[in-house]
Amino acid sequence: ILGQFSVGNLTAVVLAAVTSSIIGRAAFGEAPAFAATSYTVESLWEFPIYAVLGVLAGLAAVLFVRVLYWTEDVFDNSRKLPGWVKPAVGAALLGLLALLYGRIPGLGYDHIPQVFGVGYETITMALTGGGTVGLLLALLFLKILATSFTLGSGGSGGVFAPSLFVGSTLGAACGLVVNQLWPNITAPVGAYALVGMAAAFAGSTFASVTAVVMIFELTSDYRLILPLMLSVVISTLLARYMLNGESIYTLKLSRRGIRIASGRDVDVMQGVLVQEAMTTRVDTVPTTMTLDRLRTEFTRTQHHGFPVIDDEGKLYGVVTVQDASRALEAGMPPDTPVARFAERNLAVAYPDEPMADALNRLSVRDIGRLPVVSRRDPNLLLGAVRRSDILRAYNIALTRRAHIQHKAARIRLRKVDHTEFLELDVTPGSPCVGARIENLAGAMPHEAVLVSVRRASGEIIIPHGDTVLESGDRIVAFADEDAARHLTGVLLGNDVEG
Structure with missing residues (x-):
């Protein structure tokens, strides 16, 4: 997330890591999380194989990230589904996955499916060379689905252990294949599982150094460091290219309007409030306006949407050209009031929040304007944010940034x-x-x-x-x-x- 090295950042990270390591070793002993054997490079011909493994790990990391956020989008766009129901739907999908689990050839479990939970047992199995190619690849894809169902629906969990799971199963499957093809010049399956685990983790998080150090901690052996670094770098570069520079962590931030570059927020729109750029004079329509009259208003004003106001002057909803078209397609008569087909599930903006947040909602919902309402009274319409207001806000932000940079230069020269x-x-x-x-x-x-x-x-x-x-x-x-x-x-x- 920081994306850069500096004395201040490195000092904080080192202190946190040393403190965590001391406490962890005192509480859990010296045994590592996974039982890994020390491996070495059996032949120089293995380096091309590890390069291919890096490519495969990068593709797996990209698949993991995209499926996860696609699932999240599906749940977020299910507007008619209450927020508290979505995790239950995700749990139901996991249950369905468990029911289908036993029907997949080669898969079976004693208590819970291997793809449920953190999956350390499966990772250990991959590191020790267990399983078949089909089993390992099936576990890889099922783990991506299980994690996506959980996190995408709003459930609690992380992506660290799943990325290790995906990488270890992929690496072990690759190791089994190359051991069959070239048994005399390739290392045991566990070596490929280790490298695959690090490469997939690095591909999803862009934490290349962390991935390399993590594997060294597991094995306490430097002899695998060269193929490890090769696979990790290839995976990271490929994933960075395919994900447009956004890791599994920073993508969450960028989708919320927070842009990270070299460890710093560079979205100038964060410094402009909605109230500074919003339009206060907004054309509205009453809930009693008919469908036929609404179409006339769209033609007259050339607007694509209107806030809908009730008899008390409160915000009732929003109606767009698409809403009117759907009402006509549904066979509603011309005298149907707007209240019958207006959108009630609104995305709104608040006057005291950054324009970056409002812009993010416009992008996610793919709409042209946002009603601005009071935090104290969400039904009190204060104005609207339109696409033209975004340009005005951007000009304000650039002017402010130039002034700040100019002032900083003056301070340095004083x-x-x-x-x-x-x-x-x-x-x-x-x-x-x-x-x-x-x-x-x-x-x-x-x-x-x-x-x-x-x-x-x-x-x-x-x-x-x-x-x-x-x-x-x-x-x-x-x-x-x-x-x-x-x-x-x-x-x-x-x-x-x-």
Whole structure:
């Protein structure tokens, strides 16, 4: 998630890891989570095989991520299904999976299916060379389904153990195949299970270093480190390309409007509130408006949707062109009131939240506008966020970011000896109002430079000789101590430093 190395980040991670390791070893002893044997590279011909395993692990990681989030989308788009019912539906799908489990050739279980729970027993089986190719591949795909049903429906769980499960079964299946084809030049099945486990984990999380260190901790042997790094890097690069740079963790953030680049949130829309960009004058329709009249309003205004207001002036719902078309296709008469077919399950925005959140809801729902309502009274319509408002919000965000970066640069340069930055506010009575900078240059001290001019509108410009100064401008200048007072007098007509 951090996506970068720095002293501060590395220090925190090392302290957390050391503390966790000490506590874990004190509580559980020195035995690793999985019983793994030390392996080595049997032949140089194995390196191409490990490269292919890296490709397969990357594809498996991509499949895992896409199926997981596709399942989540299916449940999220089931608007008529209450939120508290969705985990129950996911559990029912798991139960159906368990019923079908025994019907799959080669699969069987004593108490619960192997793909339920964390799956450490199955991982251990793969590391010790157990199972057949068909069994291992079946477990791989079933584990992806079981995890997706659980997490996609809103159930509790993680993706760490499932990614290890997927990688170990894939690696073991690959090991069985190459052991049959080239028994004299390939390592035991467990070696491929270990490498596959690390490669699939790295492909889904992009945590390449973590994957390599994790396997070393399991085996306490460096001899497998070269093929391990080869597979991990190939898997990570392939998955990063196919997932557009989003890991299984950062994809969750990006779908919520939080963009991560090099460990930092770079979505400028996070800094603009909905109330700053929303439209307050919104065309609405009453619940009593007929279907025929609504179609006329769509044609007259060229809008694609309207908020629907009840008799008390409260927000009732939203009606779109698609809603009207579906009502006609359903055979509703022209005098049908809007209340009969308006959408009641609304996606809304709040005035005090970032525009990035509103933009994310627009994208997920694929709609053109969001009603803005009060948090205290969700039925009180305050305005709307339209696609055109997004452009205005983006301009505001870019202006603010430029101002912040400009101010940060000034702060860094304040430490230069015997010099300082001045911020001079031009008032209506200042002598520089309406004057070109080239006409003021003769009176300004040589040891002073005008850096920027920020207009009252927020626009930041680089001053040139033909730049005309206006009332409301904020001038940033760089000057030495002696020239600062002189410059202030020339521009503002007084001897007070800015």
